[in-house]
Amino acid sequence: MHMKVIQWSVWALLLWPQHLTASTPLDCRDDQGSLSRCTSISQEKLVDRVIHHAELIYRVSEELCSLFEELFIPFPLRLQSNPAAHACITKALPIPSSKSEIQQLSDKWLLHSVLMLVQSWIEPLVYLQMTMERYDHTPDMLLNKTKWVSEKLISLEQGVVVLIKKMLDESTLATVYSDQSVLQNDVQPEVLESVMRDYTLLSCFKKDAHKMETFLKLLKCRQTDKYNCA
Template structure:
């Protein structure tokens, strides 16, 4: 009974923490009710849709940052925290043709800004589903971490939907498929030793946090170009 009460209390705390965000992102870019022709989102103006997509990306980055910090505190010894991206722990989106330096980002077109965001979003949908499943097998994973991961996974799909509609509105074209290799996704079927598994999950969260920040930055740069094209350093 005590365990049940603690779980309910944790869930209540989680709802209260997300209360402003639930109403902020509950309906803005979720077009999944009509996936065949996206009839709902095209009624939103391009400017308003871009603002909502940016807000969505901001929230995803914020929660991903919180999730990574919580996982780190719970499961990663301090000496290992700097090793997550060394050796064999490479980010799964490393193979994508995403601009990384400031000069590259400034030079790419609006089209490639949007397609870069879409590639990042689509590349993370399946790995985050994997992460949800593997975190549920942890003996002491707090409900807050599980809830945050689930929330981000769901909102990432909504963000994908919004970016797809934004591409159609701004560029009047279809979308590009991601170049993430099948081998990169199949790596999650391997069952490693416990420490390796924990470090791999930590790397996954760390890499997603970085990519979520890129999504937010690319979208904000796009917004800047729409309003002040020559002053977006």
Template sequence: MTMTTVIQRAVWVLFLWPYLLTCSLPLDCREDHGSFSRCPSISQEKLLDRVIQHAELIYRVSEESCSLFEEMFVPFPLQLQRNQAGYACITKTLPIPSSKSEIQQISDKWLLHSVLMLVQSWIEPLVYLQATLDRYDGAPDMLLNKTKWVSEKLISLEQGVVVLIKKMLNEGMTTTAYSEQGLLQFDGQPEMLESVMRDYTLLSCFKKDAHKMEILLKLLKCRQTDTYNCA
């Protein structure tokens, strides 16, 4: 893709960006004093719909961020190198069902906790990613803003999922912070190539996991309405 095409795409998305944000439906689960007083007042069905819409938008923006980073900083040979080198995603060790048969067999409870595990495991890495992208020469503000926006919305999604767990399963607040279990190690100052590939891997893995969050939540929604026909 030529630089002219990249610039044209960046300008086009820049004009659409405010519209995309205004189209999203915020979870609005936390008031100024930090309580979860609004989400419990929403019906379970509407809360689940809002959580799904939140996850959809997070995945869409993560996809745009990954594509933009790829076009700006990752030549095609390095894209192949990432695939061939088999860079592992930081959530690979989490007990998240991956195959179709595994997902179909797990309970609604485990679907929700799987989403929560994914959300919590990415909060800290996205904060790191914001800091490291600030050090890139020529990193467009659009990429930085998208990464910051996704990081903030991920925290909001976590709040919505926690309230949904309480509402659907009558459980207490879930406090397990999977991002603190050594999933991420950042030591020293790597060479530029390694830094680019590491950040590219983070963006690619997050895009994949954001899609998985969306799929699991939609499966949960399907189970609420059509238990026997949710492939």
């Protein structure tokens, strides 16, 4: 276990700074709490920043899954388990998953779908940070990556909110979806059960992070090449 942590620590030290230096800021809130920092830039630049943000979140979510699996999931269970087969917390959302259905989504629904996904994961990622802090020998890099993704997800939400106002000239969804069964902290399950549940949570988030990135890139494509975005 300790050798795995050392190996992953070296790997993370080499790759982690690349995410930070390559990141385009998407900090929309000013000192008064308004989203003026994003409303003042052009729609085209905001789309690019939001897409870049979603790309980074998805990339780090992949690393999180790989790192978590390597550190905490016994090899036999990796072969047996299929997190994608479990019901993800966002399964109830009215968001299509097939390519043909996604192509038929309007720009409005693409943006609102991204916002629903982002808002759905804010609380579960906070929960995930708390549970991983209880693990024995949890490396700081795993906690730091999870915290980084959680913070960037809030920034992405802000960017998408401003984008909806710019592109659609309308208010955004007021409610935040959450599955309370995932966020119960008074229940202490067995260690392996908790680990597998968190692994499923991470796998579902990676899947949804990819959806966010795909939807946003499709949206940009429609703005520049409407008839060739397959």
